[in-house]
Amino acid sequence: EVQLVESGGGLVQPGGSLRLSCAASGFTFSTFWMSWVRQAPGKGLEWVANIKGDGSERHYADSVKGRVTISRDNAKNSLYLQISSLRGEDTALYYCAREGITDNFFDSWGRGTLVTVSS
Amino acid sequence: QSVLTQPPSVSGAPGQRVTISCTGTSSNLGAGYDVHWYQHLPGTAPKLLIYHSTSRPSGIPDRISASKSGTSASLAITGLRAEDEADYYCQSYDNTLSGSVLFGGGTKLTVL
Numbered sequence: 001e002v003q004l005v006e007s008g009g010g011l012v013q014p015g016g017s018l019r020l021s022c023a024a025s026g027f028t029f030s031t032f033w034m035s036w037v038r039q040a041p042g043k044g045l046e047w048v049a050n051i052k053g054d055g056s057e058r059h060y061a062d063s064v065k066g067r068v069t070i071s072r073d074n075a076k077n078s079l080y081l082q083i084s085s086l087r088g089e090d091t092a093l094y095y096c097a098r099e100g101i102t103d104n105f106f107d108s109w110g111r112g113t114l115v116t117v118s119s
Numbered sequence: 120q121s122v123l124t125q126p127p128s129v130s131g132a133p134g135q136r137v138t139i140s141c142t143g144t145s146s147n148l149g150a151g152y153d154v155h156w157y158q159h160l161p162g163t164a165p166k167l168l169i170y171h172s173t174s175r176p177s178g179i180p181d182r183i184s185a186s187k188s189g190t191s192a193s194l195a196i197t198g199l200r201a202e203d204e205a206d207y208y209c210q211s212y213d214n215t216l217s218g219s220v221l222f223g224g225g226t227k228l229t230v231l
Contacts, residue, residue: 004164035220037165044225045157045208047218059218085193100170104212104220105155107176109164 002026002108004096009113016086020113022079022096027108029049030054030074035106036081038092047090048101049081064090086117123147123209123223130229136197140227141209142190148219149190152212156185156194159206159225167195168207196228204230 020036022118035050049060049070058070069082079096092115097106124142131137141154148154156169167176172187182197196203209223 037222039197044206045159045210045222047220047222050218050220061169061220062217095164100145103153103155103171105153105167105170105210106165107167107170109166111162111164 002098004098004108004110006094006110006113008059009094009115010106011116011118012086013036013119014086014088014117017082017084018086020081020083020094020096020115022075022081022110024079024096024098027098029077032101033104033110034072034079034086035097035099035104036079037097037106037109039095039112040089040092045091048094049080050104079087082116083115088117091115091117122219123211124214125207125209125223127224128227130179130231131199132231133199133201135199136195137199137228138196139194139207139209139228141223142191143192143211144190146215147190147211147213148187148192150214152214154185154187155210156191157210159208160202161206165208185223199230201230205226219231222223 001023005023036048051058051070071080093112095112096110098108153172157165159165169185185194213221
Protein backbone atom coordinates (compact mmCIF):
# COMPACT_ATOMS: atom_id res chain seq x y z
CA GLU A 1 0.00 0.00 0.00
CA VAL A 2 1.30 3.42 -0.97
CA GLN A 3 1.82 5.69 2.02
CA LEU A 4 2.94 9.31 2.10
CA VAL A 5 3.43 10.99 5.46
CA GLU A 6 4.31 14.67 5.69
CA SER A 7 6.00 16.36 8.62
CA GLY A 8 7.85 19.54 9.51
CA GLY A 9 5.02 22.07 9.53
CA GLY A 10 4.51 24.57 12.30
CA LEU A 11 4.23 28.22 13.28
CA VAL A 12 6.87 30.41 11.68
CA GLN A 13 7.42 34.16 11.74
CA PRO A 14 7.29 36.14 8.50
CA GLY A 15 10.66 36.06 6.82
CA GLY A 16 11.55 32.76 8.41
CA SER A 17 12.21 29.42 6.78
CA LEU A 18 11.02 25.85 7.12
CA ARG A 19 11.84 22.42 5.73
CA LEU A 20 8.99 20.03 5.08
CA SER A 21 9.53 16.29 4.73
CA CYS A 22 7.51 13.49 3.19
CA ALA A 23 8.25 9.85 4.00
CA ALA A 24 7.19 7.49 1.24
CA SER A 25 6.60 3.74 1.41
CA GLY A 26 4.88 0.96 -0.46
CA PHE A 27 6.33 1.71 -3.91
CA THR A 28 9.63 2.16 -5.74
CA PHE A 29 10.13 5.79 -4.80
CA SER A 30 12.96 6.55 -7.23
CA THR A 31 10.84 5.81 -10.30
CA PHE A 32 8.16 8.44 -9.70
CA TRP A 33 7.93 12.18 -10.12
CA MET A 34 6.80 13.70 -6.82
CA SER A 35 5.03 16.98 -6.10
CA TRP A 36 4.09 19.34 -3.33
CA VAL A 37 0.58 20.79 -3.47
CA ARG A 38 -0.80 23.27 -0.95
CA GLN A 39 -4.18 24.53 0.19
CA ALA A 40 -4.49 27.88 1.92
CA PRO A 41 -7.35 28.30 4.40
CA GLY A 42 -10.63 28.63 2.53
CA LYS A 43 -8.90 28.28 -0.84
CA GLY A 44 -8.45 25.58 -3.44
CA LEU A 45 -5.54 23.32 -4.28
CA GLU A 46 -2.40 24.97 -5.64
CA TRP A 47 0.50 23.04 -7.14
CA VAL A 48 3.85 24.21 -5.71
CA ALA A 49 6.71 22.17 -7.15
CA ASN A 50 7.71 18.80 -8.54
CA ILE A 51 10.85 16.74 -9.02
CA LYS A 52 11.74 13.87 -11.32
CA GLY A 53 12.45 10.42 -9.91
CA ASP A 54 16.23 10.72 -10.22
CA GLY A 55 16.20 14.36 -9.10
CA SER A 56 17.49 15.64 -12.45
CA GLU A 57 14.53 17.93 -13.18
CA ARG A 58 12.64 20.30 -10.94
CA HIS A 59 9.82 22.74 -11.65
CA TYR A 60 8.23 25.45 -9.55
CA ALA A 61 5.07 27.52 -9.57
CA ASP A 62 5.65 31.20 -10.24
CA SER A 63 4.16 32.06 -6.84
CA VAL A 64 7.06 30.37 -5.01
CA LYS A 65 9.92 30.45 -7.51
CA GLY A 66 13.13 31.71 -5.91
CA ARG A 67 11.92 31.01 -2.36
CA VAL A 68 11.36 27.27 -2.53
CA THR A 69 13.62 24.30 -3.21
CA ILE A 70 12.30 20.80 -3.77
CA SER A 71 14.66 17.88 -3.24
CA ARG A 72 14.61 14.17 -2.59
CA ASP A 73 16.75 11.43 -1.06
CA ASN A 74 15.95 8.18 -2.83
CA ALA A 75 18.07 6.19 -0.38
CA LYS A 76 15.75 7.37 2.39
CA ASN A 77 12.54 7.33 0.30
CA SER A 78 12.02 10.94 1.28
CA LEU A 79 10.87 14.13 -0.38
CA TYR A 80 11.62 17.61 0.94
CA LEU A 81 10.48 21.20 0.47
CA GLN A 82 12.62 24.04 1.77
CA ILE A 83 10.69 27.30 1.98
CA SER A 84 12.40 30.58 2.80
CA SER A 85 11.32 34.23 3.14
CA LEU A 86 7.96 32.97 4.36
CA ARG A 87 4.95 35.24 3.89
CA GLY A 88 1.43 35.19 5.24
CA GLU A 89 0.17 33.85 1.93
CA ASP A 90 2.33 30.76 2.40
CA THR A 91 0.07 29.72 5.28
CA ALA A 92 -1.42 26.48 4.06
CA LEU A 93 -1.74 22.75 4.42
CA TYR A 94 1.10 21.26 2.36
CA TYR A 95 0.49 17.90 0.70
CA CYS A 96 3.02 15.51 -0.72
CA ALA A 97 1.69 13.74 -3.83
CA ARG A 98 2.91 11.02 -6.17
CA GLU A 99 2.49 11.64 -9.88
CA GLY A 100 1.08 9.03 -12.22
CA ILE A 101 3.61 6.99 -14.15
CA THR A 102 2.27 8.19 -17.52
CA ASP A 103 1.18 11.74 -16.85
CA ASN A 104 1.22 14.51 -14.29
CA PHE A 105 -1.88 13.59 -12.37
CA PHE A 106 -1.63 12.70 -8.69
CA ASP A 107 -2.55 9.14 -7.81
CA SER A 108 -1.55 9.14 -4.14
CA TRP A 109 -1.54 11.88 -1.55
CA GLY A 110 -0.52 12.35 2.06
CA ARG A 111 -2.71 13.98 4.66
CA GLY A 112 -0.67 17.15 4.76
CA THR A 113 1.36 19.22 7.20
CA LEU A 114 0.20 22.66 8.28
CA VAL A 115 2.42 25.70 7.90
CA THR A 116 1.28 28.88 9.63
CA VAL A 117 3.14 32.11 8.99
CA SER A 118 2.38 34.67 11.65
CA SER A 119 4.12 36.99 14.09
CA GLN B 120 -7.02 33.48 -10.88
CA SER B 121 -7.35 29.90 -12.05
CA VAL B 122 -7.70 29.38 -15.82
CA LEU B 123 -9.66 26.20 -15.21
CA THR B 124 -13.07 27.50 -14.21
CA GLN B 125 -15.42 25.47 -12.04
CA PRO B 126 -18.74 26.49 -10.49
CA PRO B 127 -18.24 27.30 -6.79
CA SER B 128 -21.05 24.99 -5.75
CA VAL B 129 -23.54 22.41 -6.97
CA SER B 130 -26.17 20.45 -5.10
CA GLY B 131 -28.48 17.51 -5.49
CA ALA B 132 -30.78 15.23 -3.55
CA PRO B 133 -29.84 11.65 -2.68
CA GLY B 134 -30.23 9.39 -5.69
CA GLN B 135 -30.03 12.22 -8.20
CA ARG B 136 -27.39 12.93 -10.83
CA VAL B 137 -25.14 15.96 -10.65
CA THR B 138 -22.50 17.28 -13.01
CA ILE B 139 -19.54 19.56 -12.32
CA SER B 140 -18.09 21.51 -15.20
CA CYS B 141 -14.49 22.55 -15.81
CA THR B 142 -13.88 25.14 -18.50
CA GLY B 143 -10.39 25.74 -19.80
CA THR B 144 -8.63 27.60 -22.56
CA SER B 145 -6.60 26.96 -25.70
CA SER B 146 -3.43 26.52 -23.59
CA ASN B 147 -4.78 23.61 -21.52
CA LEU B 148 -7.92 21.61 -22.32
CA GLY B 149 -8.25 23.16 -25.77
CA ALA B 150 -4.69 22.11 -26.63
CA GLY B 151 -5.70 18.50 -26.17
CA TYR B 152 -4.28 17.92 -22.71
CA ASP B 153 -6.08 15.49 -20.46
CA VAL B 154 -8.12 16.53 -17.43
CA HIS B 155 -8.05 14.73 -14.09
CA TRP B 156 -10.54 14.92 -11.22
CA TYR B 157 -10.16 14.71 -7.44
CA GLN B 158 -12.47 14.47 -4.46
CA HIS B 159 -11.36 16.24 -1.30
CA LEU B 160 -12.89 16.07 2.13
CA PRO B 161 -11.43 18.66 4.53
CA GLY B 162 -8.75 17.19 6.76
CA THR B 163 -8.16 14.19 4.53
CA ALA B 164 -5.94 13.35 1.61
CA PRO B 165 -7.42 14.26 -1.78
CA LYS B 166 -8.52 11.22 -3.80
CA LEU B 167 -8.03 10.69 -7.53
CA LEU B 168 -11.42 9.97 -9.13
CA ILE B 169 -10.69 10.25 -12.85
CA TYR B 170 -7.44 10.36 -14.83
CA HIS B 171 -6.77 10.82 -18.53
CA SER B 172 -10.14 12.57 -18.85
CA THR B 173 -12.32 9.45 -18.62
CA SER B 174 -10.49 6.63 -16.81
CA ARG B 175 -11.35 5.48 -13.29
CA PRO B 176 -8.68 4.13 -10.93
CA SER B 177 -9.46 0.80 -9.34
CA GLY B 178 -11.91 1.17 -6.48
CA ILE B 179 -13.78 4.15 -7.93
CA PRO B 180 -17.39 3.10 -8.64
CA ASP B 181 -18.89 3.38 -12.12
CA ARG B 182 -21.53 5.83 -10.89
CA ILE B 183 -18.69 8.34 -11.26
CA SER B 184 -17.85 9.25 -14.85
CA ALA B 185 -16.34 12.09 -16.81
CA SER B 186 -16.06 13.50 -20.29
CA LYS B 187 -14.03 16.07 -22.20
CA SER B 188 -14.65 17.99 -25.39
CA GLY B 189 -12.65 20.92 -26.67
CA THR B 190 -12.06 23.42 -23.90
CA SER B 191 -14.63 21.86 -21.55
CA ALA B 192 -14.81 18.85 -19.30
CA SER B 193 -17.35 17.55 -16.84
CA LEU B 194 -17.61 15.11 -13.97
CA ALA B 195 -20.87 13.28 -13.40
CA ILE B 196 -22.02 11.51 -10.25
CA THR B 197 -25.18 9.43 -10.40
CA GLY B 198 -27.06 7.85 -7.50
CA LEU B 199 -25.93 10.66 -5.24
CA ARG B 200 -25.09 9.65 -1.66
CA ALA B 201 -24.47 11.64 1.51
CA GLU B 202 -20.83 10.59 1.47
CA ASP B 203 -20.35 12.29 -1.90
CA GLU B 204 -20.56 15.66 -0.17
CA ALA B 205 -17.06 17.07 -0.67
CA ASP B 206 -14.98 19.46 -2.72
CA TYR B 207 -14.14 18.43 -6.29
CA TYR B 208 -11.22 19.69 -8.36
CA CYS B 209 -10.27 19.36 -11.99
CA GLN B 210 -6.60 19.48 -12.97
CA SER B 211 -4.71 19.65 -16.21
CA TYR B 212 -1.51 20.69 -17.94
CA ASP B 213 -1.09 24.25 -19.16
CA ASN B 214 1.64 25.09 -21.65
CA THR B 215 1.91 28.74 -20.57
CA LEU B 216 2.57 28.15 -16.88
CA SER B 217 5.79 27.56 -15.04
CA GLY B 218 5.75 23.88 -14.13
CA SER B 219 2.55 23.49 -16.15
CA VAL B 220 0.33 21.91 -13.46
CA LEU B 221 -2.99 23.67 -13.02
CA PHE B 222 -5.96 23.06 -10.73
CA GLY B 223 -9.44 24.40 -11.11
CA GLY B 224 -10.83 26.54 -8.32
CA GLY B 225 -12.86 23.67 -6.89
CA THR B 226 -16.58 22.93 -6.55
CA LYS B 227 -18.38 22.24 -3.29
CA LEU B 228 -20.95 19.47 -3.75
CA THR B 229 -23.78 19.57 -1.24
CA VAL B 230 -26.10 16.59 -0.87
CA LEU B 231 -29.46 17.98 0.17
